[in-house]
Amino acid sequence: MNFKSALAVLVCGLGVASMSAQSQEQLQHATFISNGTFLGTVPSIADQLANGTFIPAENIQGEVNPKRADTPKGVPGKGALGGPDPLMERQVAHAGSRMATDPLITWECATSGATPSDPTGAVGPDHFVNSWNSAFRIWDKDGNSMTPAASLATIWSGESSGDPIVMYDSYADRFFISQFAFPASFLVAVSTGPDPVNDDWYTYEFSVDQFPDYPKWSLWSDGYYVTANKNSGNAGNTEVIYAIERDLILAGEASPQMVGFPLPDIVTAGFYSPLAFNGNGSVPPPAGNVPVTYVQDNTWAGVSSDHLKVWTVNVDWSSPASSTISDPEIIETEPFDGWFDGGSFSNLPQPSGPDIDCLQAT
Incomplete structure (x- = not known):
């Protein structure tokens, strides 16, 4: 999928009003360059179950991350639509014309009392790996459990801080699991083969300048890319988007590089x-030109109209200091409201139990 096609998919749900491309000649170089630390090759989950080193999941109750950052902040009354949401009305009007497909199979993967539970998962050819705060479990695609629920510390000794992300790297036929760690780092593990139960795991730590809350990972042919909820209020001048050297991680090399950009x-x-955009399918995207996007809501101070911003990252692993990020391309959208309930993290009522978090500003 090329960049323009990907943008069309991204913005179709928001209703594009116009696109105003700022000059892509305005580039900034990477402001952060470092190397990750290889923590070692961790034995497979099957081996750990056999030798008694497997660590079962904890029954966590209550707040997982006491450093969870501030809620989204809007200006009451600013940018409000003042009537029905036109995009919602459009969706309702066309609901009857959409074909619904029943799922082939469903099953209960996990129950968590953690706040937030942060569920995540990825599907490969033969397995489904799901994770939550602060555990993971592996299933086959018929819904049969292949392992008990495991603490994240099964992969990273002594570390189960949370905010996990699971990806299936279809271009390498590997599974990827991450979490954050205190005081300020990303922990990354990649399976040494396609079987997350019986294959070992290469494990790494990548340190940054501030605690990287709410990390969100993406796959591209030339790297694994991650954003974090950090440096809010100064994100235009300090690192928010990072790339790590995928090829070296897949090979279990000792010092993969990391670059960061505002x-x-x-x-x-x-x-x-x-x-960042995420590659998918059987053919990897060409290296470079990785789009990174974020919504800009006119209920926020400093935003005059609803729009998206899209930056383009180009990483040069042979000369990391030459890596660049562009100024944003601005995509005007139909008006929308993305801030509600005062920005609360508990805003979606459930039939029973506490309200859950319908994330805002994402």
Whole structure:
């Protein structure tokens, strides 16, 4: 999928009003360059179950991350639509014309009392790996459990801080699991083969300048990319988007590189979560030109109209200091409201139990 096609998919749900491309000649170089630390090759989950080193999941109750950052902040009355949401009305009007497909199979994967539970998962050819705060479990695709629920510390000794992300790297036929760690780092593990039960895991730590809350990972042919909810209020001048050297990680090499960039001209309002595009399918995208996008809501201070911003990252692993990020391309959208309930993290009522978090500013 090329960049323009990907943008069309991204913005179709928001209703594009116009696109105003700022000059891509305005580039900033990487402002952060470092190397990850290889923590070692961790034995497979099957081996750990056999030798008694497997660590069962904890029954966590209550707040997992006491450093969870501020809620999104809007300006009451600013940018309000003042009537029905036109995009919602459009969706309702066309609901009857959409074909619904029943799922082939469903099953209960996990029950968690953690706040937030942060569920995540990825499907490969033969397995489904799901994770939550602060555990994971592996299933076959018929819903049969292949392992008990495991603490994240089964992969990273002594570390089960949380905010896990699971990806299936279809271009390498590997599984990827991550979490954050205190005081300020990303922990990464990649399976040594396609079987997350019987294959070992290469494990790494990548340190950054501030605690990387709410990390969100993406797959591209030339790297694994991650954003974090950090440096809010100064995200245009300090690192928010990072790339790590995928080829070396897949090979279990000792010192994969990491580069980081700010997001020029971004506006944030407390909690925020930009995201790099994610490669999918059997053919990897060409290296470079990785889009990173974030919504800009006119209920926030400093934003005059609803729009998206899209930056382009190009990493040069042979000369990391030459890596660049562009100024943003601005995509005007139909008006929308993305801030509600005062920015609360508990805003979606459930039939029973506490309200859950329908994330805002993401």
